[in-house]
Amino acid sequence: MKLPPLHATRLRRAARHRFGWRKLRPDQLAAMRAVMKRRDTLVVLPTGAGKSAVYQVPATLLPGPTVVISPLLALQQDQIAALNDRDRPELRAVRISSAESPAQQAAALEDIRQGRARFLFTTPEQLSNPDRLTEVRALRPALVAVDEAHCISAWGHDFRPDYLALGHLIRGLGRPPVVALTATASPPVRDDIIARLGLHKPRVVVAGLDRANLFLEVANCATEDYRWRRLITLLGAEERPGIVYVPTRRAAEELSARLTTAGFAAEFYHGGMPAGAREELHERFLADQVPVMVATSAFGMGIDKPNIRWVVHMALPDAPDSYLQEIGRAGRDGEQARALLLWRAEDVGLRRYFTGGAPDPDELRDLAALLRSGPLSRTALRERTGLGARKLGQLVALLEQVGAATTLPNHRLDSPQYAPQPVDAATAALAEAERQQTVQRSRTDMMRAFAETRSCRGQTLLAYFGEQMPRPCGHCDNCHAGDGVPGDGGTTAAGRDPDDTPFPVHSSVRHPEWGSGLVLGYEADKMTVLFDEVGYKTLSVPVVSEQGLLVPAGD
Template identity: 65%
Template sequence: MLSNLMRALGFARIAKARRDGVPRAARKQLTQAAREHFGWQELRPAQVTAMSALLRRRDAMVVLPTGAGKSAVYQVPATLLPGPTLVISPLLALQHDQLSGLNGRDNPKLRGVRISSAETPAQQERAIEAIRDGSAEFLFITPEQLANPERRAQVRALKPTLVAVDEAHCISSWGHDFRPDYLALGHYLRDLGRPTIVALTATASPPVREDIMERLGLKDPATVISGLDRPNLTLTAVHCPTEEHRWRRLLAVLDQVIGTGIIYVPTRRAAEETAERLTAKGYEAQAYHGAMAAGTRAKRHEDFLDDKIPIMVATSAFGMGIDKPDIRWIIHLALPDSPDSYLQEIGRAGRDGQRSDTYLLYRGEDVSLQRYFTGGAPDAEEIAALAAVLREGPATRTALRERTGLGQRKLAQLLALLEQIGVLVVDGNNLRVPPHAPPPMEAALLALAAAERHLNVQRSRIDMMRAYAESESCRTRLLLAYFGEELESTCGHCDNCADGSAAEEYAEGESADRPFALNATVHHKEWGSGMVLGYEGDRMTVLFDEVGYKTLSVPVVVAGDLLRHVAH
């Protein structure tokens, strides 16, 4: 796993891109295409690095913050590559916005069409024909459509050159927006003739990046990570000893912020109750969560974008597809489940580049709630029963749902576990057990061990979120260390930088010895192999394969000789 983790971190490739740069001819070609077709005079360095890889038919893993031009990464090369471009996205609203942006330019090279549940069969056939006759370049499609073998055959016949997987964190069972239909995307793309693939997301920590690359089957991908620090966002965390104290702090914050914002809460009930309490206090607030009727959700989404709802109280369901540049503040009324989720959610503020404020109002009890949401290991008997059914002969996912009674989400997760441990092979539309696979109960035990490692890492992500909230260090440096990045100094836009405590810790840390280089592979006698992600003061963050993230005291590590360097 560690070699995969190093691949996911992508440090060597990022460093090489910065050192060697992009070939001058490719840079010129991409810049000219951006100006001619989109009117963009300049491209950001990270965009050019990723685009250049795609021009060379190399897969890419791209992590750029919301509003940093992820769509341009595939759109510009698509104008230079032969053949159509397939865009896979989980949200129809997101697809609609991107289609409107492309088709609004009235340029045949940029015309896009869509196949989804929103189109009639006749409209879907017209979309296929437009790609076939060359009158459209971009085909937007959902994972559910690709799950249909007949649809997949149609798309394969179009011979797409490039595939863009948007919101790629949805493919990862680590990701907070996990979608079961995304799990099989790698198999579907192989069925399409394995075109060049670019995975795009606004936030992905090393385990998520590794999962994305493995599940999509990316081949030696160029890894581009940039702009995770958002200097226009202020970061503030406040400990609230009681719920009443948290409520009072919320009201105090709302009385000082201006403009439109989002209050994130952990549960549907909290969304409704908080919105009701705020309305009773005279604030214009509405609730949003996944259990609401689709029409209600769509109306509130639209009203928020049109500035008719100044305060949206929402669960994480209010996320992807919020294309509103002037969100001025984000408040979290509990600890999120991970820094991944947190960075994604606060990243929706200040997309116009203007100052926006983020507040985390947390309690120690929030950790218990997130651990409850994480759940436990899967049921061994269910895994064994599924493995036994698979041994009866090749079967489709639909047939497995009927024969096992498992729901789509649980079945997808169990199949992913069995595939991870080598007990399952995907052969076209059929799933089968490979020769010499262990018997069902042994397979279940192997799957449980893999699931336990997964849970260990997830719990450590919650611990990292709590450490972020309780820290007196620079909050941006802490966040970036989690993602394997490092600031050269303190950020200057968090509460700890503002009160001076971060500067004091940074000065102490600068004078302290670093026993291992960043990205070094190390070994702990109990926790196994890991990778050094960052330093903050006299502490270091290490991501271990088996137990996840750990924050260690550097003096204790050195004095006890707790870690040893592992040469490659």
């Protein structure tokens, strides 16, 4: 059904009158129009680009409440406060979570039921309760918005096992249309989001990943002392606040102490801290009471702070996915900001270590056998196996991918009718885990390639996400040094003549050894291809052309 122009007009009017937004960006409007068509939608927009508007504006026009599923209570609270501060009944938001008492949860549901509120914020854990799911389904939601949707993907940089059941939970809500939102999702993450949420022929909107106000800078540090001195130099020259990302909890604690001793007041943040302490630090940072936050990747989601002036990485990130998400927290006010990556070759070995070894085949076999004994809840499985929630989630995800586990409508886990025998299931799951680790290593290789490139960093980074930049970005160290300066006109995003690209961007190809792949982009005389089995590879265009290394997938 073609959407009448009237719908676009209504969306713009609602954005202006109810939210005060005088203009909608084309990508926002395209996603909103898909939502108004009751079409599943996946939206990838950079941090601070108005992803929430994509579901909030249509929600005011749809005939029913909108359920918003988000992983962090602090992130939810910020969005709830922003909606309720407008003091409009049609924008009122309520929440059911572990932070509310049973009486408050009942009142929130009643407010939705009586039309006194339109947005219901919640978490996957709440919907995992069958009684709660029934209550929310009875509200007849018109839309489900899944925020930070990359959390559902094992490829995502903030994977959360409790998100894995979301596709089943949404079906339990009566399967209303779904809009999934994230600030960074490479092609495999997008595919995973679509598959795990069960999105039906979704409209995928990926736009605006380049941040022109963010200066990208990389330094290869020969020694740890040089890395420290580069950090001190930045702190002496730049305004506060800022974030320093480090790879380990110990590094966060040690660096924050060293900075404070050097006269730069700093705090540390990591996932091993008590929840109350993390929440307090989060609030203090938002209130400009922490000038320098030294943190692991655990510090990030929910940081809706406009005046972060810089983000420094004190080691090579694990992948461009997490790097783009983390630097995107700087300069959200539109003012100039810096993203400085200080890396050493030794960082790659650390990332290899974090990737971890293969899962225990005995644990996979025993879990597959246990599932054959009958449906069990995740709590029961944890008690029977002694596995932690995260590890159990990862093993279940592997078994699901090889047909040895399935999630039932009542959220219990079971073994499918034609599941492989436990030993065979463990073997297949182990092979799948090894494939995933190969792809993960390739993502770290792409991060290193970004750090080492002498071409435009903006083009290199966006090529990983399958996006093309018409000309060098002009806001990276290489562009300022002259290495990323564009050539003559009539070139592709990577400065290549269109007639000199052996395969179109986003075309499917096949390699005799690596199998099927997707062409993501070109940079100078190189091309980036994402292969299903071995991950990201950077190939020489002349070699590909001369030796016929790739052929169209259909040949």
